[in-house]
Amino acid sequence: MDLKYFTLDEFDSPDEAGSGAKMCCKFLKKLDKIRADFGSPLRVNSGYRSKAHNLKVGGRVGSAHTKGLAADLHCNNSADRTLLLKAIYKNGIKRVGIGNTFIHIDIDNNKPTACWLYN
DSSP, X not given: OOOSSOOGGGGOBTTBTTGGGGSOHHHHHXXXXXXXXXXXXOOEEEOOOOHHHHHHTTOXXXXXXXXXXXXXXXXXXXXXXXXXXXXXHHTTOOEXXXXXXXXXXXXXXXXXXXXXXXX
16 A cells, blocks of 8 residues: 555554554545645544454444544644545545544445534
8 A cells, every 4th residue: 555644554453553454445545635635744543443442432333443444533623624624525535523633534335424523
């Protein structure tokens, strides 16, 4: 996998070294394009999650993170949130969750198009 802005280990589940390699290549290529369009570095808060780690952090059963189809990107201010969302939608991501300090994106085709807020 040839990525310009990310390394696979940035997507590792904290309890499974090397698990970033389980991320979907198509998704990672989209993330690289999102980063290019955003124009600033992006920190991955959460990428691939083992089922055990997903349970530990309160993730949903069947989470796109456990399939290598999701990432939570650090974002904690309105200006960056606006620019990041613009880049996300430009690159065809149709599932977006917005939190106070992150934006979740995924390409799980088994789930409906949606935009939601985390409390």
